[in-house]
Each structure stands twice: as structure tokens, then as C-alpha cells.
Amino acid sequence: MRKITAGLFMSLDGVIADPQDWHFPYFDDAMGAAVDAQLGSADTLLLGRVTYDGFADAWPDREAEGGPDAVFAKKLGDARKLVVTHQDRDFPWRNSERLDGELTEAAAALRNEPGGDVAISGSVSVVRQLLAEGLLDELHLLVHPIVVGKGQRLFAEGTTIPLRLLSSETFGTGVLHVVYTRDEAAPGGSYDDAKAHLVQE
Template sequence: MRKIIASLFISLDGVVEAPDQWHFPYFNDEMGAAVDATLGRTDTLLLGRKTYDGFAGAWPEREAAGGEDAGFAKKLGDARKVVVSGQDLSFTWRNSERLEGGLVDGVAALKREPGGDIAMSGSVSVVRELLAHGLLDELHLMVHPIALCKGMRLFEEGEATMPLRLLSSTTFRTGVLHLVYALAESAGDATYDDAKVHLPQDEA
């Protein structure tokens, strides 16, 4: 079965809103390679409508302009782009289509299709829904060493607890942490009495 891998730029205090306004000072060759390893090497992108609109409004023009990012823009253009939306959509960017069958059933069906992994970028509301329904296989967080103190956060207050398991971690020269998580079973119940046995013990 195909995996769904979501990548998000996130601040130290959990903000994921408008990364184009704060994350570029931290973008270096290490981050570029990490982005290309997911978005640039997939045959399918799963995107929320707002994220799709932003991509479709920028990347085709960048591909046509033939600049330094034209190669990456072509990769995105060549990929199949499946858009999550409750409305009928008209597309101008090639290889774009609307997800059929509703979010949960549609994504489950998409995962069963033949092909490589499915990549996501942004699309925070879709990421939340997929996590809640156990459909997201990997969550790649690029944690930037900045506290924004305002803006939409990845996890909202009032949502159910969501245990995660760390699969890998990489530190970029800029101080950005590239953390890869998967959903995990509950850590179980414990109290301070359970934890204190792990504190350093003074020798008698």
C-alpha cells in the first residue's frame, strides 16, 4: 500500500501559518534536499484546495520562466495532483484532479492504488484529518528556531491526544530540526512514582 508523507515548516511554538513570511532565512541546501526528497521525487501530490491554489498560482509561471527553480517546478507540474475540496473545481495546472469519494474514503482508495508514495505540503486541515483517521504514514516537521507567538498552530486546543513515534531526526546547519514522526500507540498511564525510579540515585 502507498504511504502518505506530509511535510510542514513549523516554528518552535508550533505555528504553521504563512511560512513564506518567516522561514526563507533558514532555507539552505540541506532543507532543499529534504524538500526534494519528498515533493520532488513523488508521482502524486495530495493537496488541500488553498495550498493547491497557491501552488498553481506560482509554480507553472516559475517553470515557464526557466530560472533556477524551473526544474523543481517541472517536477511538480509533471506529478499527479489530487485536490481535496468539497466543491467542483476547474483546473489550469496540468495533471490536476479532484479527490473523489470524500476525504476518508477517497484517500483510503488513493493509498490502495498502484504507484509510489503520496506527498503533501502544507494543507494543514487535511493533515489534521488524516492524522485523526490514521491515514497519514509519516509527518515530516522542519522545526525552525523561531517563536512566532501568533498564527495558526498545527495542533489545536481541545483535540484528542495524539501520541507520535519519532522515526528520525536531523539537525541542519541553520538550527532547523528535521523530525520525522509516525502515529504511535498510547504511551500508557504513569505517575511520578513510576518516573522517579529513573532519576539519578545518590550512592550510599
């Protein structure tokens, strides 16, 4: 079965909006390797319309310019790109098409197809829906040591989704790379259970 993974840049206060305004000072070799492992190694990208449009406006030109980011740009260009949208439109970036059908059903079908991983970048509405339905295998968060103070957050108010930590790494910049999955066997408990673990004088 193929894995569906999602990667997002996040501030310490949970903001994922407009990372171009705050995350570049923290981008180093370690973060580049983490992004490449999650996004650049996938053979299929699942993107919301807004994220797709932003990528399509930038990455083809970067590939054509042949700069230091051209190799990564080519990986994105060569990948199959499925766009989650209700609009009937053209997709100018090569290997791009609209995702057919309802998101969760189509994502479940994607997981059962042969091939490599399916990667999501940004696309918060897609991530939220798949995580809620238990269809997101890995949630990669690159948590930056900065408080942004405004902007969209990954989790909407009132959201409760138990998660299990798969791995964590601290970069030299102070960025935390944490990987979670849904915890279908999340523990229960109350204060009465917790207080037994308080230090006793």
C-alpha cells in the same frame, strides 16, 4: 502499499501559518534536499484547496521562467494533483483534479493503489484528519529556531495524538528535520512510574 507523507515548515512555537514570512532565511541545501525527498519525489500530491490555489498561482510560472527552481516546479507540475475541496470548479494547473469522495475513505484507497508515494504539503486540515485516522504514514516537520508568536498551529487545542519518532536531523541553520508516525503502541504511565527514574542522591 503506497505511503502518504506530509511536510510542513514549523516555528519553534508550533506555528505553520505564512511560512513565507519567516522561513526563507533558513532555507539551505539541506532543507532543499529534504523538501525534494518528501515532496518532489512523489508521483501524486494531495492538497487542500487553499494550498493548491497558492501552488497553482506560483509554480507554473516558475517552471515557464526557467530559473533555478524550474526543475522542482516541473516535478510538481508533472505529478498527479488531487485537490480536497467540495467546490465544483476547474483546475488550471496540469494533471489536477478534484479528489472524489470523502477524504479518509479516498486516502485509504489511494494507499492501496499502485504507484509511488502520495505527498502533502501544507494543507493543515487534510494533515489533521489523516493523522487522527491513522492514515498518515510520515509527518515531516522542519522546525525552525524562531518564535513567531502568532498564527495557526498544526495541532488544535485539546489534541492528543501519540507519535513515534522515525528519524531526526539537525541542519547547519539550526533547523530540525524530524519525521514522525502514529504510535499505535504508545506507553502509559504516571508520576509514580516516572519518579523511579529521577537521580537519587
